[in-house]
Amino acid sequence: MEKAVIVLSGGLDSTTCMGIAKEQGYELYPITFHYGQRHNREVEQAKKVAEYYKVKDHRIVNLSFLKEIGGSALTDEELDVPTEGEEGGIPITYVPARNLIFLSLATAYAEVVGAKAIYIGVSAVDYSGYPDCRPEFISSMTETINLATKAGQTGTDLQIETPIIHLSKADTIRRGMELDVPYQLTTSCYNGEEVACGVCDSCRLRLKGFEEAGYSDPIAYQS
Amino acid sequence: MEKAVIVLSGGLDSTTCMGIAKEQGYELYPITFHYGQRHNREVEQAKKVAEYYKVKDHRIVNLSFLKEIGGSALTDEELDVPTEGEEGGIPITYVPARNLIFLSLATAYAEVVGAKAIYIGVSAVDYSGYPDCRPEFISSMTETINLATKAGQTGTDLQIETPIIHLSKADTIRRGMELDVPYQLTTSCYNGEEVACGVCDSCRLRLKGFEEAGYSDPIAYQS
Numbered sequence: 001m002e003k004a005v006i007v008l009s010g011g012l013d014s015t016t017c018m019g020i021a022k023e024q025g026y027e028l029y030p031i032t033f034h035y036g037q038r039h040n041r042e043v044e045q046a047k048k049v050a051e052y053y054k055v056k057d058h059r060i061v062n063l064s065f066l067k068e069i070g071g072s073a074l075t076d077e078e079l080d081v082p083t084e085g086e087e088g089g090i091p092i093t094y095v096p097a098r099n100l101i102f103l104s105l106a107t108a109y110a111e112v113v114g115a116k117a118i119y120i121g122v123s124a125v126d127y128s129g130y131p132d133c134r135p136e137f138i139s140s141m142t143e144t145i146n147l148a149t150k151a152g153q154t155g156t157d158l159q160i161e162t163p164i165i166h167l168s169k170a171d172t173i174r175r176g177m178e179l180d181v182p183y184q185l186t187t188s189c190y191n192g193e194e195v196a197c198g199v200c201d202s203c204r205l206r207l208k209g210f211e212e213a214g215y216s217d218p219i220a221y222q223s
Numbered sequence: 224m225e226k227a228v229i230v231l232s233g234g235l236d237s238t239t240c241m242g243i244a245k246e247q248g249y250e251l252y253p254i255t256f257h258y259g260q261r262h263n264r265e266v267e268q269a270k271k272v273a274e275y276y277k278v279k280d281h282r283i284v285n286l287s288f289l290k291e292i293g294g295s296a297l298t299d300e301e302l303d304v305p306t307e308g309e310e311g312g313i314p315i316t317y318v319p320a321r322n323l324i325f326l327s328l329a330t331a332y333a334e335v336v337g338a339k340a341i342y343i344g345v346s347a348v349d350y351s352g353y354p355d356c357r358p359e360f361i362s363s364m365t366e367t368i369n370l371a372t373k374a375g376q377t378g379t380d381l382q383i384e385t386p387i388i389h390l391s392k393a394d395t396i397r398r399g400m401e402l403d404v405p406y407q408l409t410t411s412c413y414n415g416e417e418v419a420c421g422v423c424d425s426c427r428l429r430l431k432g433f434e435e436a437g438y439s440d441p442i443a444y445q446s
Contacts, residue, residue, distance in 0.1 A: 059292070065284045065328065071335040097331035100371040104327040105288065108320035112294040137370040144367045147360040148323040 003115040004161070005106045006030045008058075010045030012206060013121030013164055015186045016172050018053055019179035020163045021119045031059045031109050033102055035095070036067025036075045041192045048185045057113070061105055071096045074190070082190075082201045091129045093190065093201075099132035100141070103160065107145045110158055117159045125168050138162050169209030177215055184218035198223040226338040227384070228329045229253045231281075233268030235429060236344030236387055238409045239395050241276055242402035243386045244342045254282045254332050256325055258318070259290025259298045264415045271408045280336070284328055294319045297413065305413075305424045314352045316413065316424075322355035323364070326383065330368045333381055342384045348391050361385050392432030400438055407441035421446040 004026035008014045021028055030053075032046040043060060050058040067075040072095040073082070082092060099122060106118045122133040131137060142160045145151075151158045164172045176183065188206040189196035196203050198221035210217040227249035231237045244251055253276075255269040266283060273281040290298040295318040296305070305315060322345060329341045345356040354360060365383045368374075374381045387395045399406065411429040412419035419426050421444035433440040 059288065061288045062285060065282065066331060069282070069332055069335045071331075094373070096334040097327060097368070097372055100330060100368060101324075101327045104320055104324045107323060108289060108294075108318075109292055111319040112292045131373065131376050132371040134370070137367070140363070140367040140370050144360070144363040145320070145323060147357070147363050148355040149320055150317070150354065153354050 001025070001027045002117075003027045003029055003110075003113055004117040004119055005110045005113070005115045007102050007106055007118065007120040008032050008046045008049060009121075010042040010047075010049060010186060011121070011188050012169075012176075012183060012186045012209075013123060013172060014046075015049050015121075015183070016164060016176040016179075016181050017119040017121040017161075018049060019176055019181040021117070021161070022053065023179055026117065028053055028055045029057055029059075029109065029113055029115060030055055031061060031102075031106050033061050033063050033105070035063040035065075035098075037095075037192070041187045041189075041194075045185055045187045049182060052182045052185060059109060063101065066095060066098070066101070069096070083199050083204075094130055097132070099130075099137070103141055103145065107149060107158065111149050111151060115158070116156070117161050119161045119163065122162055122165055123167065123169075123172070124165050133165075135162075135165060138165070168212075169205055170212035173209050173213040173215060177213070186219070193222075195220045195222050197221070224248070224250045225340075226250045226252055226333075226336055227340040227342055228333045228336070228338045230325050230329055230341065230343040231255050231269045231272060232344075233265040233270075233272060233409060234344070234411050235392075235399075235406060235409045235432075236346060236395060237269075238272050238344075238406070239387060239399040239402075239404050240342040240344045240384075241272060242399055242404040244340070244384070245276065246402055249340065251276055251278045252280055252282075252332065252336055252338060253278055254284060254325075254329050256284050256286050256328070258286040258288075258321075260318075260415070264410045264412075264417075268408055268410045272405060275405045275408060282332060286324065289318060289321070289324070292319070306422050306427075317353055320355070322353075322360070326364055326368065330372060330381065334372050334374060338381070339379070340382045340384050342386065344387055345385050346390060346392075346395070347388050356388075358385075358388060361388070391435075392428055393435035396432050396436040396438060400436070409442070416445075418443050418445050420444070
């Protein structure tokens, strides 16, 4: 059975990637990053998702460095999270070099376990302002990780799989529902409380996605 | 004054990069990684080097994840460090995706402080077996980090500077001596004891470099 490393945040997109990688026949090796994000609940939910899929190994990586250096509304409590949509440009919730760092650490893990693929739930549709969610970045990163590692030297290239990069939130949810993805275990709220706020941009995008997909969201909301 | 992030290990090569970046007029922002390497002395020496250069900020990043996943003689105490030269191919001291990870985290730091360059002391001459020390990797990584970040979107590209990539150890030392690089504060021994062993491959390469350069090595050796 081939192995795949999954960048798993405990959110809706990365959990959908768990379902897709499983359907494609991979043994799942999730890796989760704890980087002082406001929604620390993400890590707890990621553990539940990993348990649901009965994975053999789930790595939780401490990246408190990202909080220490700041620069994002997701890690800096002095900045408010957006609730009225982004205004174009790079969103305030952008975390410097986040996907670059996540994919680099996932590459080391993939190399050690002998995985053939890394799955990451980036979407260029809903969050088009993030530079590190674009297909150009993923393509360049794939070349780079193969130049950096043993894998690329031995002709066994490591692939970065981005199965939802061109899907809207609604299409991602439709795909996940077909695969029985456990959305009741996922969290999306920027505020990271026990019960989702329902008003931050991330909650609104999620609720709109479920509505458009024709399903009801199984998690609880304050409003 | 423009800023540069320096990937600083406390070894001879990265400390030479501190001297070169300073000569080129940059304000220095060193970043050091603690990844469970046997030579933990590296981190202590890196702090001394940073003090020597009177830097404003020195980041020490915990990457114990790299030790946890293993896969290298530098982080796995069950594997012996080499003392009789490498046999070709990728050395046992290769740490999976190390420079990929270091440069990714350095990119986040560079983005937050507004640095224009990242210096890394890779050499394609003495350690030609490491895939992540080759110019092809650095070139691809430069493209990738600019696609991943704000810097690349705003036309202010971040450069990766590898001033010793084509220098032998002896030439690196000659260059460093011209710049008064504090080699007495650096450490190279794979075993990481208070006094260098003098017999591991890293000690032997260093000693040979000083000899060829015509200088005496200012650090102490057991043999």
